Amino acid sequence: KQEVTQIPAALSVPEGENLVLNCSFTDSAIYNLQWFRQDPGKGLTSLLLIQSSQREQTSGRLNASLDKSSGRSTLYIAASQPGDSATYLCAVHLEELVFGKGTKLTVNP
């Protein structure tokens, strides 16, 4: 059974710092991996989608990588801003969509 783990569970950084969020999964047979952000009380906002054949995707200050063989993905956030404060979730999709528990990011002004 697929399991998705996100480390760390929480992260607090000063504004402007570059940071990396980690996601690992146990079964490398996936269709794709997605990164989302969740703001308090709100639904998920899709950030990046990496197909199983891809190794990375970029959007603005965000870069996500995927290493299927090792079962890992990272989300890199450059020049963090207070508005980046949210919970970030990764999810892998095969027969079903399996989510990690998320990393709560706080960017301090």
Add this chain to the structure above:
Amino acid sequence: GAVVSQHPSWVICKSGTSVKIECRSLDFQATTMFWYRQFPKQSLMLMATSNEGSKATYEQGVEKDKFLINHASLTLSTLTVTSAHPEDSSFYICSAIRPTNEKLFFGSGTQLSVL
């Protein structure tokens, strides 16, 4: 065990029929639930926010008359795809916020195939 139950897991139906998907929070009362869908090779996208006792809030581009959401109790939200067509074939998933810690829990998803 699962704290959010979604049913059915998969459904195949004929074009023109309506399909109802249920999402239940099992051990907490959820005033807010969310419905998402994911087309093949695309990202999971929020469709609507379901609020207990009031009308759902739909995201831009989602037809509220086609995707009927009912959140009549604190533990149950339903999504009805009315007059389904092949282009509605997708993976639908719900989530619910546990009020005590604001954590988000997900159902197992429903794969809808419209013939």
